[in-house]
Amino acid sequence: MSETTTMTRRDPEEAGAPAGREPADRALVECESLVRIYQAEGIEVQALQGLDLRVEPREVVAVVGASGSGKSTLLGILSGLDTPTAGRVRVGSWDLTAMTRAQRVTYRRETVGFVWQQATRNLLPYLTAAQNVDFPQAVAGVPRAARAARTRELLAMLGIEECADRRPGQLSGGQQQRVAIAVGLANGPELLLADEPTGELDTTTSAEVLAALRTANAELGTTIVVVTHDPGVSEHVRRTVAIRDGRTSSEVVRSTRTRDDGTEHTVAEEFAVLDRAGRVQLPREYRAALDLVGRVRLALEEHQITVRSGREN
Numbered sequence: 001m002s003e004t005t006t007m008t009r010r011d012p013e014e015a016g017a018p019a020g021r022e023p024a025d026r027a028l029v030e031c032e033s034l035v036r037i038y039q040a041e042g043i044e045v046q047a048l049q050g051l052d053l054r055v056e057p058r059e060v061v062a063v064v065g066a067s068g069s070g071k072s073t074l075l076g077i078l079s080g081l082d083t084p085t086a087g088r089v090r091v092g093s094w095d096l097t098a099m100t101r102a103q104r105v106t107y108r109r110e111t112v113g114f115v116w117q118q119a120t121r122n123l124l125p126y127l128t129a130a131q132n133v134d135f136p137q138a139v140a141g142v143p144r145a146a147r148a149a150r151t152r153e154l155l156a157m158l159g160i161e162e163c164a165d166r167r168p169g170q171l172s173g174g175q176q177q178r179v180a181i182a183v184g185l186a187n188g189p190e191l192l193l194a195d196e197p198t199g200e201l202d203t204t205t206s207a208e209v210l211a212a213l214r215t216a217n218a219e220l221g222t223t224i225v226v227v228t229h230d231p232g233v234s235e236h237v238r239r240t241v242a243i244r245d246g247r248t249s250s251e252v253v254r255s256t257r258t259r260d261d262g263t264e265h266t267v268a269e270e271f272a273v274l275d276r277a278g279r280v281q282l283p284r285e286y287r288a289a290l291d292l293v294g295r296v297r298l299a300l301e302e303h304q305i306t307v308r309s310g311r312e313n
């Protein structure tokens with residue numbers, strides 16, 4: 001911890017890169033062995049139990065997990081609202097475990113944007129869509145003309161120009177969430193965090209909102225982390241990370257491959273995640289299929305490691 005408490009905003013040069021440039025392999029988000037313990041009425045709840053996560057610049061990642069798996073806790077930490085009990089977390093040049101209150105304000109204004117599930121949390125009801133997008137820019141001190149241009153550009157990019165002069169109450173749920181994405185992007189954050197952004201929407205409208213996030217990623221290069229309990233979201237992103245019991249347990253990576261006849265198809269590959277301590281979680285169905293419980297036998301073979309039942313046979 002001493003290393004992280006002495007240095008907050010890390011200069012890329014200090015990290016071994018020329019000023020203004022990041023080394024090619026540097027992730028935008030790096031969480032290492034994150035632990036978050038809540039104390040509630042004398043009871044300890046371990047919401048995160050040593051979570052590891054890397055998100056590369058310009059990536060769109062879905063973090064999927066059941067209720068209570070620790071997703072909102074992770075987002076709270078990445079958004080700078082909460083701090084972990086132990087572990088390391090870096091976003092860009094910010095060490096989130098060691099920021100002062102003032103640095104947190106700057107981080108939240110400049111580096112991250114948010115989209116929450118409830119439209120009421122994203123938008124001020126008495127302002128129009130354009131005024132909502134203008135507001136965070138005004139707070140950041142952006143001149144009026146530049147704000148107006150940025151607002152127009154964002155609403156056009158997300159296909160909601162016609163909503164500019166309407167208040168949230170006069171917009172559909174999907175339009176509200178697209179305005180919320182524009183608000184989240186208003187100050188050009190490197191990272192956009194979305195907590196169940198489609199939670200209150202039907203399938204078609206959800207697909208539109210996810211498409212809007214992909215547009216933001218493609219047009220502006222914004223890195224996006226979407227947290228959801230909806231496994232269907234993974235069909236809309238290249239990489240999905242599953243969290244179970246406060247730890248990353250598996251990842252699904254989608255890629256487009258070309259067949260011999262030139263047609264393209266999408267392949268989804270599932271990976272288990274090996275953490276820094278060498279732990280890997282075996283999927284429940286694999287354990288059930290071989291009735292693996294308690295001790296198991298491990299064997300290192302030429303190109304693989306096998307896991308067998310530990311019972312005598």
Ligand SMILES: Nc1ncnc2c1ncn2[C@@H]1O[C@H](COP(=O)(O)OP(=O)(O)OP(=O)(O)O)[C@@H](O)[C@H]1O
Nearest residue numbers: 038040045047066067068069070071072073074229
């Ligand atoms: N402020 C808190 N005080 C005590 N326990 C908490 C607090 N916040 C979350 N928890 C507990 O931490 C665990 C993880 O919660 P978290 O909200 O991060 O999960 P989640 O995956 O986002 O769930 P959901 O999808 O239901 O929002 C749960 O057991 C939850 O009850």
